[in-house]
Amino acid sequence: MAEAVDLRSDTVTLPTPGMRRAMARAKVGDSRRGEDPSVRALEEHSAALFGKEAGRFFPSGTMANLCAVAAWTRPGDGIVASSASHIAGRESPAVSHLASVVILGIDAPEGIFSAEDVAEAIAAAPRRVESNVRLVTAENTHNAGGGTVFPLAALKRIRTVCGKASIPLHLDGSRIFNASIASGVSPASYGKVSNSLMFCLSKGLGAPVGSVLVGSRDFLKDVRSIALRIGGGMRQAGIVAAGGLYALRHHIERLAEDHDNARTLAAGLKEIPGVEVINAPVETNIVLFRWKMPSMGLPAFREQLGAGKVLLEDRGFPLFRAVTHLGIGKKDVSRAVRALREVIVGRGS
Numbered sequence: 001m002a003e004a005v006d007l008r009s010d011t012v013t014l015p016t017p018g019m020r021r022a023m024a025r026a027k028v029g030d031s032r033r034g035e036d037p038s039v040r041a042l043e044e045h046s047a048a049l050f051g052k053e054a055g056r057f058f059p060s061g062t063m064a065n066l067c068a069v070a071a072w073t074r075p076g077d078g079i080v081a082s083s084a085s086h087i088a089g090r091e092s093p094a095v096s097h098l099a100s101v102v103i104l105g106i107d108a109p110e111g112i113f114s115a116e117d118v119a120e121a122i123a124a125a126p127r128r129v130e131s132n133v134r135l136v137t138a139e140n141t142h143n144a145g146g147g148t149v150f151p152l153a154a155l156k157r158i159r160t161v162c163g164k165a166s167i168p169l170h171l172d173g174s175r176i177f178n179a180s181i182a183s184g185v186s187p188a189s190y191g192k193v194s195n196s197l198m199f200c201l202s203k204g205l206g207a208p209v210g211s212v213l214v215g216s217r218d219f220l221k222d223v224r225s226i227a228l229r230i231g232g233g234m235r236q237a238g239i240v241a242a243g244g245l246y247a248l249r250h251h252i253e254r255l256a257e258d259h260d261n262a263r264t265l266a267a268g269l270k271e272i273p274g275v276e277v278i279n280a281p282v283e284t285n286i287v288l289f290r291w292k293m294p295s296m297g298l299p300a301f302r303e304q305l306g307a308g309k310v311l312l313e314d315r316g317f318p319l320f321r322a323v324t325h326l327g328i329g330k331k332d333v334s335r336a337v338r339a340l341r342e343v344i345v346g347r348g349s
């Protein structure tokens, strides 16, 4: 029986044989003491890619974002984020509890807001929440928005508004390389427009663990002490950092294949009667789609689709997310479309 076509997320990617070899060979040391050469190599490579002074390797994007927020703010401050962003959603308990900030959400279509939205949020904060905005965050690509690329021109205008108010701009670049490959904008340009930037190694890049936060040396000094306070000090982390460095060297350009596969998937889904692709045209590796008039509930749908070994992420049935990645080829895309057609329209359709 064929393996499952797992389209739930790009976090399900597995390390490749080349990556595993790089990890097995990695020179390691006590990273908490700054003595792990592989962690240092990853941090230096990451900082250079984005034109920043320094970087810090984290076990997760959640922890890296939290430390960035805490380093830029004081308890009680406001931060601006798109309402549907990861920071305002899944990470909000962490940032509101551990960094003690209030999140001012902007309801932005596909997660892309404007400089005017930011100016308004900054002006409104004192009366809305008895607080001042001390940080603006933008998610690029925007996950819940459907892998949308935050246009560089919009980020530049936002940065100008932030600059006038002496407020830093942090990019949650969990999937920044998808944005870069799709838009042709270099990582260095995203680095230049932001004061700090986090990216994940463990998503489309295919590394098993980790994220990197880049910024100025002073900022990273603050980040380090916050990270250590919350248990983010790692020891021989070079084994996993080496997987991340391998991913940066070998897996960025190939993200174009994932984007191609996502567009093919969206085109196939559009051909299924009763299915609507929400985020057409698909920009990167995420496809959002809806089964308009479902003839069964989620458990039956899951069971029938599961029998064809296709896995999707339920985004509030009958809305789904499908994500293409390192482990998904053209044949998998065809198999997924076929299986969905069979479940939705019936066999032989």
Ligand SMILES: Cc1ncc(COP(=O)(O)O)c(C=O)c1O
Binding pocket: 059, 060, 061, 062, 063, 065, 086, 087, 139, 141, 143, 172, 174, 175, 200, 202, 210, 211
């Ligand atoms: C946009 C975005 N930011 C941050 C994160 C958090 O990353 P991690 O799962 O490594 O904590 C995710 C995870 O899915 C994400 O999609």
